[in-house]
Amino acid sequence: MSARLDPAPGDWKRVAPRYVWVDLVGTIVGWVVITVAVSLPWWVSHQAWMLVFPAAAFVILVLLAAFTPRRVRSIGYRLRDDDLLFRRGLMFQRFVAVPYGRMQLVDINRGPLDRALGLAGLRLVTAAAASNVTVPGLPMADAEELRDRLVELAETRRAGL
Amino acid sequence: MPQAGDYGGGDPIDLIVRHQLVPIALLIVFGVLLIVIGIFYLSWRMHTFRITGDEVEVRSGILFRTNRKGRLDRIQGVDVTRQVLPRIFGAARLEIKVAGQDANVNLAYLSSRSADALRRVILRRASGLREQTLAAASDPADAAGAAAILNQRYQEFTAPELDPSLAPPTSVVQMHPGRLVGSTVLSTATLWFVVILAVAVGMAIGFHVYEVLFGLVPLLFGLGSVLVRRVTKSLRYSIAGTADGVRVGYGLLSLSNETLPPGRIHSVQVSQELLWRPFDWWEVRVNLASRSRERGQEGRRGTMILPVGSRAEVLKVLELTLPELLAAEGMEPLVRASLEGGRPDDGFTVSPPRARILRWFSRRRNGFALRPDAVLLRRGAIWRDLVVVPAARMQSVAVHQGPLLRRLRLAAIHVHTVAGPITARLGALDADDAAGFFRDAAAADVAAAVADRSHRWGAQRSELAPPRAHDRRPEFPAAPA
Structure with missing residues (x-):
């Protein structure tokens, strides 16, 4: 579709392509659990039409898994002079701009799969819970460098609450 | 046995x-x-506090000692509460609100007058004024003798809620009792009650099931208590501009008043209940960085700035809460327009005609206006509201688009502020307008953050050179509780 949102055209830094595996495993595990959960009515009653629920969940699982590479490619961030831009989402697009001075802290989170692949996720926290910016799938060295750089930028542009 | x-x-x-x-x-x-x-007695003796140059420190507890320090330049507001019983004995509770969940510093109980004096000192220190410019705020001597004490209690008890010397009378908005009662009766709760009543009466008459009417009795009691509580709480309401920020006071028997220093209000919402439209009544809420742990009515207490007011009063309250905003060129007509139905050239960028399918009635009202120092979001045709976020308080900006909005070439914007009753979101805007808003608001946010000096609001007013934080010596000995 032509009317895709792009409020800030330019070079976006993308996350590591191998983050696809982390996202894929997460998606599949999550939706397999959901598929099993919604098949419970069928286990109990053995009515054939109740297989509709697990079937629907399975279709969603396959679709989500198929689009995972594109969804991961849609995640991007960009360091501008005074703020950090973040984007993600294919169907549901979201763009956020966080001025460096507003950052209260920067987290690095690593799950077991992240660690196996040498990846890390960076989370920015502002005074507003709604900001909710998490950059997943950064190579560990990049994540640490980015964190140090963000903290330094936040320090030089310190703003009030 | x-x-x-x-x-x-x-x-x-x-x-x-x-x-x-x-x-x-x-x-x-x-x-x-x-x-x-x-x-x-021991717990009271062990509850001590002191104010040093940059911090207020409270120690409390007998077995489990707590030591809490709050930074003065992070103060979000100072609240003085006088519950009925403490008020009779001339005592008050002082609460220093600091940003964060339940991060308040409590001083309970102080003598009524020293609570007021202490608040003055705390706010002066927090404002960044040098101590030379501080008037010595000494505790007024307590009267001796039983008759004198009684007299003093009586004076305190009957004193006006708002000290007239505190704020110029032109900056004061008082509650109009008739309007308070009228607005309470015409609230949404009453509207629902009338609807339920109509259904019940209809059933009783139509199907001859008169038992239904008994079900209304508890409902009636519930409604009555809600209405009475609202009226008594807001009856002696006042909001005034003082040198150290906005002072909001209310309460009939239990008094409470809070001072919010400049720059502590993260967003303001002016909204209207459906039945208030003919009378042009509005209510004003705010988002604050300090939140109390209490839920529901008590927790929301601090965020209601004006329970009900006329349009002129709303403008006055906006002027008090966001002083720079209304002073700016062309701002007042814009705010006035935002309370109206929405005309083609009133300064707001509204939803395009194709958004009619999502905003049936409010397409012409659903819009934003971006100024260098604030964002205005105007929403709703039936339940009208206006959200103002000062650019210096915006935490971040976002633009969203889901599949439905994409089909219609629309997008939604969201200005992030600290959590509170107000959510600054606006949907169904033209995608290009939303993208433009995103760019401009992000730039305005950065510029305003750099220019913002409100955390030390007194420093710029002071003719002396503003002090740097690090060359403050630890002056002022500990003050006894």
């Missing part, structure tokens, strides 16, 4: 009387009372 009969029917009072244990029992009661009073 004593038999059950020994207890004389199981009544302990009978038992005590029968066995002539009255003196012992009285002694035990007296002893327990003494211990309880002793614990209270």
Whole structure:
């Protein structure tokens, strides 16, 4: 579709392509659990039409898994002079701009799969819970460098609450 | 093993009387009372505080000691509460609100007058004024003699809620009692009650099931208590601009008033209930960085800035809460337009005609206006509201688009502020307008953050050079509680 949102055209830094595996495993595990959960009515009653629920969940699982590479490619961030831009989402697009001075802290989170692949996720926290910016799938060295750089930028542009 | 009969029917009072244990029992009661009073006294003695140059520090607890320090330049507001009973004894509770969940510093209880004096000192220190410019705020001497004390209590009890010397009368908005009662009666709760009443009466008459009407009785009691509570709470309401920020006071028997220094209000919402439209009444809420742990009515208390007011009062309250905003060129007509129905050239960028499918009635009102120092979001045709976010308080900006909005070439914007009753979101805008808003608001946010000096609001007013944080020596000895 032509009317895709792009409020800030330019070079976006993308996350590591191998983050696809982390996202894929997460998606599949999550939706397999959901598929099993919604098949419970069928286990109990053995009515054939109740297989509709697990079937629907399975279709969603396959679709989500198929689009995972594109969804991961849609995640991007960009360091501008005074703020950090973040984007993600294919169907549901979201763009956020966080001025460096507003950052209260920067987290690095690593799950077991992240660690196996040498990846890390960076989370920015502002005074507003709604900001909710998490950059997943950064190579560990990049994540640490980015964190140090963000903290330094936040320090030089310190703003009030 | 004593038999059950020994207890004389199981009544302990009978038992005590029968066995002539009255003196012992009285002694035990007296002893327990003494211990309880002793614990209270000890806990009061152990509750001490002091104010140093940059911090306020409170120590409390007998066995488990707590030591809490709050930075003065992070103060979000100072609240003085006088519950009925403490008020009779001339005591008040002072609460220093600091940003964060339940991060408040509590001082309970102080004498009524020293609470006011202490608030003045705290706010002056927090404002960044040098101590030379501080007037010595000494505790006024307490009166001696029973008659004098009684007289003083009486004076305090009957004193006006708002000290007239505190704020210029032109900056004061008082609650109009008739309007308060009228607005309460015409609230949404009443509207629902009338709808339920109509259904119940219809059922009773139509199907001859008169029992339904009894179900309304508890509902009626509930509604009545809600309405009465609202009226008594807001009856002596006032909002005033003082040198150290906005002062909001309310309460009939239990008084409470809070001072919010400049730059502590993260967003303001002006909204209208459906039935208030003919009378042009509005209410004003704010988002604050300090949140109390209490939920519901009590927790929301601090965020309601104006329970009901006319349009002129709303403009005055906006001027008090966001002083720079209305002073800016062309701002007042914009705010006035935002309370109206929405005309083509009133300064707001509204939803395009194709958004009619999502905003049936409010397409012409659903819009934003971006100024260098604030964002205005105008929403709703039936339930009208206006959200103002000062650019210096915006935490971040976002633009969203889901599949439905994409089909319609629309997008939604969201200005992130600290959590509170207000969510600054606006949907169904033209995608290009939303993208433009995103770019401009992000730039305005950065510029405003750099220019913002409100955390030390007194420093710029002071003619002396503003002090740097690091060359403040630890002056001022500890103040006794």
